[in-house]
Amino acid sequence: MATPENAPGKSSDNPSLDELGVGQMDLLRFATAGSVDDGKSTLIGRLLLDSKAIFEDQLEAVEATSQSKGYDYTDLALLTDGLRSEREQGITIDVAYRYFATPQRKFIIADTPGHVQYTRNMVTGASTADLGLVLVDARQGLTEQSRRHAVILSLLRVPHLVLAVNKMDLVDYDKSVYDRIHREFTAFATKLNIPDLEVIPISALNGDNVVTRSENMPWYNGSSLMHHLENVHVASDRDLMDPRLPVQYVVRPKSDQFHDYRGYAGQIAGGVLKPGDEVVVLPSGLTSTIEGIDLFDREIDEAFPPMSVTVRLTDDVDVSRGDMIARVKNAPKPSQDIDAMICWMTNEPLRPRQKLAIKHTTRTGRALIKDIQYRLDVNSLHRDQETKELGLNEIGRVQLRTTVPLLCDPYSKNRTTGSFILIDEATGVTVGAGMINSSD
Amino acid sequence: MTQSHADYRLSQLDQLEAESIHIFREVAAEFEKPVLMFSGGKDSIVMLRLAEKAFYPAKIPFPVLQVDTGYDFPEVLETRDNWVNRLGVRLIVASVEEALANGIVVDDGKTSRNRHQIGTLLHAIEENGFTAAFGGGRRDEEKARAKERVYSHRDDFGQWDPKMQRPELWSLYNGRIHGGEHMRIFPLSNWTELDIWHYLAQEKVEIPSIYFSHQRRVFKRDNMWLSESDFNPTKSGEEVVEKTVRFRTVGDLTLTGCVESEADTIEKIIEEVAIAKVTERGATRGDDRFSEAAMEDRKKEGYF
Structure with a gap:
């Protein structure tokens, strides 16, 4: 066997894992929005390049392509164009995920295209993001598109937002240009739910304020983009107050050694659970006490999001997939009448009376569209109550009735227990994304 | 954890x-x-x-x-x-x-x-x-x-x-x-x-020994060091030499190249990966190199 302990010829100058550090750093997931013209791909290329997440063979391939296309400089945007059909057309069709790390943090970028299909892709990318990065061209100022991106990030309750004012080099690093965009955007953002906003003047092409503070903009006292990404505090974004465990899978070994073992496995969606806690199982309403919480072969004394654990109860109550374990005095009320914001993701419009499959946490059922209250214009925030359908890439407020009760919280309180997807029963395709406002 | x-x-x-x-x-x-x-x-x-x-x-x-x-x-x-x-x-x-x-x-x-x-x-x-x-x-x-x-x-x-x-x-x-x-x-x-490497180091589980540095008889083809094997007869001009190597990926033996390396523990492999300049597939997988797509x-x- 070749394990780390007995690998052949182990020498004394072996670095320790702690010295190497990578395993213990924390994680930031962020979504980027902006069009090719805003320099988004160039910025991502630079972040990857400067954090050494790009390898020589990848860079050489991009240099070769840039040369063959007759460009004067290496087009960093080519690093992030994934599929051949996209490279041929010079566009991005889909959300792409990129990875880089600094000594403090690992970063996962959900890179979403800015053109057609933007809403669907941006909603997808934003759904898992801790932070949204919106790019504007300093010469253009705020556009309809940048406002739309901010609205979507706000709807998806992405807790941190960075507005990167790019191409500052093309406006002579002029403070007044930055100030004007900053002022305009801050005024607009008061209408949205954006708990944390930073506005950073950058030049992605030249690297100003990307990794290090730029000497070209001495008037700017804030952090560089990378410094902000490394230090923005995300740990407190999770709900640690309201314990929620959607049961995914019942573990029953039926072996001699674990003859009577019965554990309820799932990923903690909110709050902290401890052995000895009195809990309620939903939707049955039966109560019990947590006997133990297992993490693989170890018993732990606390479980919190996003840990995947297995919980054992003292009583032999009936618990199955789709149920939820919560606290007796802090549990969602099972409900079949749901009010939600829905982003529609397919060509055939959503209409009242339509029936769809719904997946919410680990529960699956069917949903009937009772009413489409309004369509939200993501550019003006205007609520259009005349249109009674939602087309592709449109967002609206919808009332649904479900066949199974959902064990849900408002999305504003919990992004896991407050979200669902809608599935076309004939094609099996995911056609809608829902964020729950309230339930009765 | x-x-x-x-x-x-x-x-x-x-x-x-x-x-x-x-x-x-x-x-x-x-x-x-x-x-x-x-x-x-x-x-x-x-x-x-x-x-x-x-x-x-x-x-x-x-x-x-x-x-x-x-x-x-x-x-x-x-x-x-x-x-x-x-x-x-x-x-x-x-x-x-x-x-x-x-x-x-x-x-x-x-x-x-x-x-x-x-x-x-x-x-x-x-x-x-x-x-x-x-x-x-x-x-x-x-x-x-x-x-x-x-x-x-x-x-x-x-x-x-x-x-x-x-x-x-x-x-x-x-x-x-x-x-x-x-x-x-x-x-x-x-x-x-x-x-992946950090997790393997943390979990201390068995992985194939060819990931660690070892002596192997190899020959050069398409700018990669390939293992001497009955499955993979050498062509004229290909000379078999002994080298201290390890594999970064394990695939089809006839196509998977090894790299010269002294890394004989996971910790040393992590150090090596952290400063690597070429992707693991680009370096040692003949099957991925045929075209960009x-x-x-x-x-x-x-x-x-």
């Missing part, structure tokens, strides 16, 4: 583990007949470890499928057998040689064993009626992978259509398929090569 109670923080590696375990449990709960595709490489070993943790103390509730090219490294097969025996999981071996002999795949004399794996794999999935197949693919590996979903839909020909991918939001996975179709599942989507093409056909 380490945890700090004071501020309820999980390290990024613990978060990745929790996410992957969630995916394994979701698939086991929702699919009729899942299978785990096991290559013997480090990524598929991490997958086995995560599956072990997801269902413990119960056994892994699905079998393991390996496509045997006939050109596998003996050290890899040994590790495979040790893992399968320890976990008590059922192993299904789909042999490329048998598939060739039975006419399931056709050898035109030009196609590599790696490419023949596609037909062999698809046949094994169809024959066994598997509805979900776990693969060890990571999005950091290659440009085409960066856009692939965790649940990646395959049509009834086993093909991937990048334009028809389903939106994937939050951690809500849509596993609906029609008869004859199947889903490829990538629980390691968000892991990087460095994460090599991976995209193979994926569309039904590759891992």
Whole structure:
């Protein structure tokens, strides 16, 4: 066997894992929005390049392509164009995920295209993001598109937002240009739910304020983009107050050694659970006490999001997939009448009376569209109550009735227990994304 | 898993583990007949470890499928057998040689064993009626992978259509398929090569010995050091020399190159990976180097 302990010829100058550090750093997931013209791909290329997440063979391939296309400089945007059909057309069709790390943090970028299909892709990318990065061209100022991106990030309750004012080099690093965009955007953002906003003047092409503070903009006292990404505090974004465990899978070994073992496995969606806690199982309403919480072969004394654990109860109550374990005095009320914001993701419009499959946490059922209250214009925030359908890439407020009760919280309180997807029963395709406002 | 109670923080590696375990449990709960595709490489070993943790103390509730090219490294097969025996999981071996002999795949004399794996794999999935197949693919590996979903839909020909991918939001996975179709599942989507090594170091589990520095008789072909082997006769001008090497990936022995390395522990490998200048596939996988879109093409056909 070749394990780390007995690998052949182990020498004394072996670095320790702690010295190497990578395993213990924390994680930031962020979504980027902006069009090719805003320099988004160039910025991502630079972040990857400067954090050494790009390898020589990848860079050489991009240099070769840039040369063959007759460009004067290496087009960093080519690093992030994934599929051949996209490279041929010079566009991005889909959300792409990129990875880089600094000594403090690992970063996962959900890179979403800015053109057609933007809403669907941006909603997808934003759904898992801790932070949204919106790019504007300093010469253009705020556009309809940048406002739309901010609205979507706000709807998806992405807790941190960075507005990167790019191409500052093309406006002579002029403070007044930055100030004007900053002022305009801050005024607009008061209408949205954006708990944390930073506005950073950058030049992605030249690297100003990307990794290090730029000497070209001495008037700017804030952090560089990378410094902000490394230090923005995300740990407190999770709900640690309201314990929620959607049961995914019942573990029953039926072996001699674990003859009577019965554990309820799932990923903690909110709050902290401890052995000895009195809990309620939903939707049955039966109560019990947590006997133990297992993490693989170890018993732990606390479980919190996003840990995947297995919980054992003292009583032999009936618990199955789709149920939820919560606290007796802090549990969602099972409900079949749901009010939600829905982003529609397919060509055939959503209409009242339509029936769809719904997946919410680990529960699956069917949903009937009772009413489409309004369509939200993501550019003006205007609520259009005349249109009674939602087309592709449109967002609206919808009332649904479900066949199974959902064990849900408002999305504003919990992004896991407050979200669902809608599935076309004939094609099996995911056609809608829902964020729950309230339930009765 | 380490945890700090004071501020309820999980390290990024613990978060990745929790996410992957969630995916394994979701698939086991929702699919009729899942299978785990096991290559013997480090990524598929991490997958086995995560599956072990997801269902413990119960056994892994699905079998393991390996496509045997006939050109596998003996050290890899040994590790495979040790893992399968320890976990008590059922192993299904789909042999490329048998598939060739039975006419399931056709050898035109030009196609590599790696490419023949596609037909062999698809046949094994169809024959066994598997509805979900776990693969060890990571999005950091290659440009085409960066856009692939965790649940990646395959049509009834086993093909991937990048334009028809389903939106994937939050951690809500849509596993609906029609008869004859199947889903490829990538629980390691968000892991990087460095994460894999850190996890292996943390878990202290067995991996094939060829990942560690060792003496080997090798020869140079296409600018890669290939292992001397009966399967891979040297051509004129190719000279066999002894070198201190290790493998960064383990695949078909006739195509997988090794690199000169003194790294004989996982910690030293991590150091080496952290300063590496060339991707693992670009450095040592002949099958990915044929064209810039090599991976995209193979994926569309039904590759891992």
